[in-house]
Amino acid sequence: MQENNAVALIDIASATVTGIKALGLQDHSLPGNGFDASDRDGSGSNPLNGNIQNWQVKGMYMPDAIDSFTRGGQQFFVTANEGDAREWPGIADEIRVGNAVIDPALNTTLTAEHGSDWRSNNDKLNRLLVSTSGDLDGDGDLDELQAYGARSFSILDANGNRVFDSGDRIEQIIKSQxxxxxxxxxxxxxxxxxxxxxxxxINGIDLLFLGLERSNAIMVWALNDVANPTFLDMIFTTGNVAPEGLAFFSNAQGSFLAVANEVSDTTSLYRVNAVPVPGAVWLFGSGLVTLLVARRRT
Incomplete structure (x- = not known):
């Protein structure tokens, strides 16, 4: 239920929807939840890569893909918190902050936090796209800045409660590494x-493969600790643009990751091998793994 920022809980055996869990909002003002809010925040309104800051903005998780794994007899779900605007006939809820009508109380708060030019300066929030759902009282102005997606992945328990969110780690890892x-x-x-x-x-370790559509890459995380997954590797290959659908499978020939790339119209097949890293932290009695990836493109 991406556009609703929620997940449905379904009893498959009875084909019954047993509940709908609202996912809430990520607070981008908190440490570890920052993000780069502008595409024109460099000198002369040019790009400035990796300008990650905390802002008085809320992120709507709005997950796209979801997968599950089991740990200690409990089921957990991983969500890719992409975000998606409503762009249907007669409905469009996307607006730039610089073009939005802002509630006076919100303007006072953001001016105190980010300066009086917070909504006119490209270095700040002027360029950010947000949802009109931030009009909490229906009077035509925004009472809260609600951005699309959380730029993160989350781990939820079987009841839909969040036990982990990666916050700004995805952007921080791309920026630094x-x-x-x-x-x-x-x-x-x-x-x-x-x-x-x-x-x-792989080797008894649950691995998360997370497709980053705009970065044209796939992150690999070890789900050794559901409250604090470990980043392992980044897979990216020339010619494969916008990874969309991912599937992991194993057979007699080994373990593989299949990826459908939306923009390049390619399908990539990666052979995944675990290789112990000397001196690495030990997990479940085996070395923390890196990945050797062989690719076949179709």
Whole structure:
């Protein structure tokens, strides 16, 4: 239920919807929840990659893909918190902050926090796309800035309660370790867009493969601790643009990750091998793994 920022709980055996869980909002003003809010925040309104800051903005999780795994007899779900605007016939809820009517109370709060030019300066929130759902009282102005997506992934328990969220780790990792993957013209609109999810097991370790649609890459995380997953690796290959659907499978020939790339119209098949890293932290009695990836493109 992406556009509703919720998940439905379904009893498959009885084909019954047993509940709907609202996912709430991520508070981007908190440490560890920052994001790059502008595509024109550099000198002369040029791009400035990795300008991650805290802002008085709320992020609507709005997950796209969801997958599950089991730990200690309990089921958990991983959500890719991409975000998506409503753009249907007669309905459009997307607006730039600089073009929005702002409630006086919100303007006072944001002026105190970010300066009087917070909504006119490209270095600040002028360029950010937000939802008209931030008009909480229906009077035509925004009482809260609600951005699309959380630029993160979350782990939920079987009841839909969030036990972990990656906050700004995705953008921070790209900024510090893979700057060539930063796409600043998306900073005003959902950033790297975590979209696809697949979970597989290698050497007894549950691995999360997280497709970043705009960064054209796949992050790999070890789900060794549901409250604090470990980033392992980033997969990216020339010619594969916008990973959308991911599927992990194993057979007699090994373990594989299949990826459908939306924009390049390609399908990639990766062979995934676990390789112990000397001196690494030990998990479940085996070395923390890195990945050797062989690719076949169709």
């Amino acid at each position: 893979f700057p060539q993957l930063w796409v600043d013209d998306r900073s005003d609109n959902k950033g790297p867009e975590p979209e696809g999810v697949a979970i597989g097991q």
